[in-house]
Amino acid sequence: MNDIKEDLNFLASYYRQIHARMGDFIVGNEALVELCMIGLLSGGHLLMEGTPGTGKTSMVKTLARLTGCGFARFQCAVDSQPADILGIRIYDQTAGDFSLRKGPIFTNFLLIDEINRLAPKTQSAFIEAMSERQATLDGITIPISPPFIVLATQNPFEFEGTFPLIEAQKDRFMFSMTLSQLDGEGELEIIRREHSGRLDWESFYSRLKPAMNSDLILGFLGSVTRVHVEEPLLAYIRDLVMATRSQGDVHIGASSRASIALVRGSKALAALRERSYVIPDDIKWLAPRVLQHRIILTREAEISDITPSQVISEILERVEVP
Numbered sequence: 001m002n003d004i005k006e007d008l009n010f011l012a013s014y015y016r017q018i019h020a021r022m023g024d025f026i027v028g029n030e031a032l033v034e035l036c037m038i039g040l041l042s043g044g045h046l047l048m049e050g051t052p053g054t055g056k057t058s059m060v061k062t063l064a065r066l067t068g069c070g071f072a073r074f075q076c077a078v079d080s081q082p083a084d085i086l087g088i089r090i091y092d093q094t095a096g097d098f099s100l101r102k103g104p105i106f107t108n109f110l111l112i113d114e115i116n117r118l119a120p121k122t123q124s125a126f127i128e129a130m131s132e133r134q135a136t137l138d139g140i141t142i143p144i145s146p147p148f149i150v151l152a153t154q155n156p157f158e159f160e161g162t163f164p165l166i167e168a169q170k171d172r173f174m175f176s177m178t179l180s181q182l183d184g185e186g187e188l189e190i191i192r193r194e195h196s197g198r199l200d201w202e203s204f205y206s207r208l209k210p211a212m213n214s215d216l217i218l219g220f221l222g223s224v225t226r227v228h229v230e231e232p233l234l235a236y237i238r239d240l241v242m243a244t245r246s247q248g249d250v251h252i253g254a255s256s257r258a259s260i261a262l263v264r265g266s267k268a269l270a271a272l273r274e275r276s277y278v279i280p281d282d283i284k285w286l287a288p289r290v291l292q293h294r295i296i297l298t299r300e301a302e303i304s305d306i307t308p309s310q311v312i313s314e315i316l317e318r319v320e321v322p
Helices: 001-024 029-044 058-068 081-087 125-132 168-174 182-196 201-207 214-225 231-246 257-270 280-291 299-303 308-318
Strands: 046-051 071-075 087-092 097-102 107-113 134-137 140-143 149-154 175-179 250-251
Touching: 001 029, 001 058, 001 214, 001 257, 029 046, 029 058, 029 214, 029 257, 058 071, 058 107, 058 134, 058 149, 058 201, 081 087, 081 125, 087 134, 125 134, 125 149, 125 168, 168 175, 168 299, 214 257, 214 280, 231 250, 231 280, 231 308, 257 280, 280 308
Parallel strands: 046 149, 046 175, 071 107, 107 149
Antiparallel strands: 087 097, 134 140
16 A cells, blocks of 8 residues: 555656646646546546637647657548548558558547547547557557547537537547636736736747656556545445436436446546545546536427536435445
């Protein structure tokens, strides 16, 4: 137990450094930063929804640099093809054989901007990579080196030229978060930083030095799996997921991937908070971010303007906490 406590002390120390360094440029989004780290440490992917201009791209790019990981960004369009994401095999006349020109998916942090602009066929190109950490091109399977996390954004306010995410795709995202615009104090801080010259992205990014590296992250992944979850909390996770399947406003409840996400995510959250054990608040904090994008409401609930977020809140109030 001493070994895991020491590992978690190191992890929490690195995370505090990352959080402080990001705060030099990024205003707000503290919960998003924490959720991205949870995804990185639990092997999960994150779906971000919200208005443009909330700093999502800058935040992800900064986090990748601070963790010493590779970063790639793919801007989605209605005419994007799977090969644009996965890559292609081209014939090398010198070698007399085909060689792989890898696409952006072969990285550590993959930011997919406006994923709902992709046609369903192209959306499906991500499913194998997200669930199995590999890609298949021309019948050849190529592994994606860990750590690997997909962070996708979608803009809910633009409908022309967009496609709803297929359910199989949404279920591959371990977490989701809806981002809102800054409050008045946050907006004033942005104005102050612009006035003082502290919002110079190129200058900030060029000075960033990694606080971690991929080898450290892989080591911490092993430590996170050793975080303990008591049996009553495992049953609490079960009760929350089962409640989504029996709630009257829900047509289709959360899958078993939600249960797995709550176990893995709560362990990672506890680790970031320097604990070798999970508490109920860890699960309650994660539950909306794990469940709300996985449930499908009944038509009657949608007509009544009931939202998945409201349904999850009701479930959290109703299910007894151990």
